Amino acid sequence: MASPAAHAPRLTALSPGAGCACKLPLAKLERLFASMDTIQPASGDLLVGAAEGDDAAVLRQDEGHALVLTTDFFTPIVDDPRDWGRISAANALSDVYAMGGRPLIAVNIAAWPGDGLPVEILGEVLSGGAEVAAAAGCLVAGGHTIDDPVPKYGMAVVGMADPRHLMTIDRAVPGDVLILTKPIGTGIVATALKRGAAGGATLRAAVDSMTLLNADAGQAALAAGVRAATDVTGFGLLGHLHRMLTASEAAATVYGDQVPILPDAAMLARDGFISGGTRANVERLREAVVMDPAIAPETALLLHDAQTSGGLLLAAPTATADALLHNLLGHGLSAAVIGEVTQGGSGRITVH
Structure with missing residues (x-):
């Protein structure tokens, strides 16, 4: 049955x-x-x-x-x-x-x-x-x-x-390397699913990402001496980074083309499958984010995309960042260096 x-x-x-x-x-x-x-x-x-x-x-x-x-x-x-x-x-x-x-x-x-x-x-x-x-x-x-x-x-x-x-959001310091442990795009894929436009392989990749525990990422971060971290959920990657930077009284540079993205998420973003939460994130961060004009519009949207069960965003000390990334990749995670914490206005993000 x-x-x-x-x-x-x-x-x-x-x-x-x-x-x-x-x-x-x-x-x-x-x-x-x-x-x-x-x-x-x-x-x-x-x-x-x-x-x-x-x-x-x-x-x-x-x-x-x-x-x-x-x-x-x-x-x-x-x-x-x-x-x-x-x-x-x-x-x-x-x-x-x-x-x-x-x-x-x-x-x-x-x-x-x-x-x-x-x-x-x-x-x-x-x-x-x-x-x-x-x-x-x-x-x-x-x-x-x-x-x-x-x-x-x-x-x-x-x-x-x-x-x-402990890892908290208020301990990022200029010079820290920003590492993301999962790809983004779950909000766009879920919105496409609601409208009948997400294919089976696209959905499965998103579900596999959302159901993957952040246990290995958390343990690897602790072993590398990370003290500033957050997980990426409804406020999107840039929204959660902004919260970390504001609490830490620092700024950051994000490398837009190095942020891992779920399969087909960019295509779905180009096709307009954008949730209300993502649009609200864009509006809220309008004064805090400087977006390089060379960044593709769909990438800019994905950086604001409202996530569910996203990865950890880690501010890693420079001395241990390479070893941490190697450890994360060794656990099969789609981790990547996506930027760095810098001096500057509290909460300010520049995307190149």
């Missing part, structure tokens, strides 16, 4: 704006947080809090151990329920790796229509999430589900890190 997923409705058709796992507009969030007096900054054993705007919160337990806490969930971005579960889990776990930690335990977060979508499909989603968590050595211990007309799925994750060797 075929599995429930074999006859499942198109999950992406149930999700408005399903071209990417887009976040709320950053400017609106920043204004909201600025108006609140309950946002907890780092203090005492809280090494990273909400005020720092990093990938996860970090709470020190003792000299050598700190808890890393994060959560992430989103609406379907692919049609296959199990793949959606796998992508969502890898995306949630990524925040722990971006801080230099390893995930220990997670709980599911799910919203599901009580009518109109078989609950067996939710079982496929949860199974996909459990599969990726198991590969990460992370226990999944229950969770919480609500009735919602638009399905959503993700995880809340607790990890462990050494508080003496």
Whole structure:
């Protein structure tokens, strides 16, 4: 008998704006947080809090151990329920790796229509999430589900890190080499899928990238002495780099033609498969990014493309950058040197 997923409705058709796992507009969030007096900054054993705007919160337990806490969930971005579960889990776990930690335990977060979508499909989603968590050595211990007309799925994750060797967004320094560990373009591919224009091979390459854990990349970065890192998700490559640079009070140069791109993503960008999240990223960074006129328009869009479960963006010390890149490539990752941190206006990015 075929599995429930074999006859499942198109999950992406149930999700408005399903071209990417887009976040709320950053400017609106920043204004909201600025108006609140309950946002907890780092203090005492809280090494990273909400005020720092990093990938996860970090709470020190003792000299050598700190808890890393994060959560992430989103609406379907692919049609296959199990793949959606796998992508969502890898995306949630990524925040722990971006801080230099390893995930220990997670709980599911799910919203599901009580009518109109078989609950067996939710079982496929949860199974996909459990599969990726198991590969990460992370226990999944229950969770919480609500009735919602638009399905959503993700995880809340607790990890462990050494508080003496954390990676955070505010430690990039001029001279650091910028390394990206996965290709970009998942938002464009997902948008094309929603409109029936993504081929099977194109989609499979994107799913393989989104379900690939950032575990090896995180461990390699720690071994190379990296102290500044983030993962690339809804704000796009340039958006997350801008956040890192602003927190570090530095600028950067990006080599546009050296950024790895998913197969067919440039073609799909030329054909206009651009999500609303990507367009918002372009607008938000208009004053922060200087784009070389020689950069192809589709490349410029891809650099802003709203990603789901993207790679790690690492600011590596020059002395260890070559060895780190070699290590990443040795793990089979599509890693590349994409630029360097420079002196200059805080958050300023020049793309050559």
